[in-house]
């Protein structure tokens with residue numbers, strides 16, 4: 448009689464320990480001290496890897512060391528896996544970009560504090576949070592309504608005051624134009640004209656250009672009303688949806 452009881456107690460203890468170490472914050476709404484410190488450590492390692500990959504901008508490294516990337520992901524990924532250097536699914540056939548690409552694209556834009564930035568493809572809201580953490584005035588457009596409302600919620604609970612709307616990124620956000628920086632995180636086949644128009648004089652824009660098989664990051668600069676265009680890394684982003 449004693450043995451089965453002991454086994455039962457042992458099993459219950461194991462289950463409790465398993466729940467304690469694996470339960471994502473999203474299930475309870477609150478993180479335990481251990482979860483907080485696990486995530487801090489995961490972020491520290493992620494930043495170390497960004498440095499090893501050649502990211503040098505201290506503002507970006509500090510911001511990415513602070514923004515809780517796991518909180519922007521669906522419940523199943525709210526673990527230290529969120530900090531691996533790879534994209535992850537966020538539902539609706541979309542992905543959050545890998546940390547290196549977020550850092551790289553941001554670094555290419557040489558952002559100054561207070562600059563007005565338009566992001567196309569809010570997705571999880573993570574890139575918007577990183578930009579806000581750096582001190583940018585962030586406007587972000589997402590075409591999938593569920594993703595837009597999820598991003599609005601997480602940005603609010605994590606304390607980032609970004610302006611997010613559900614809409615078609617090809618139209619830009621004329622009401623708040625011009626923008627000093629435009630970051631496009633989905634790939635159009637051709638340069639979206641309205642975005643080029645909404646770029647401020649002296650402004651910079653970065654976008655992945657191409658189809659699902661072949662894309663390159665392109666960097667644009669507006670000088671004296673003219674556009675200078677430079678091709679950069681080959682990349683792979685989800686397509687920019689045309690309505």
Ligand code: SAH
Nearest residue numbers: 543568570571573574590616632633687688
């Ligand atoms: N920056 C995001 C990753 C975005 S993935 C992050 O940090 O998580 C690309 C996003 O672009 C997807 O969420 C997709 O729905 C969105 N998207 C695709 N076409 C779009 C369009 N025409 N306008 C606005 N958003 C678009």
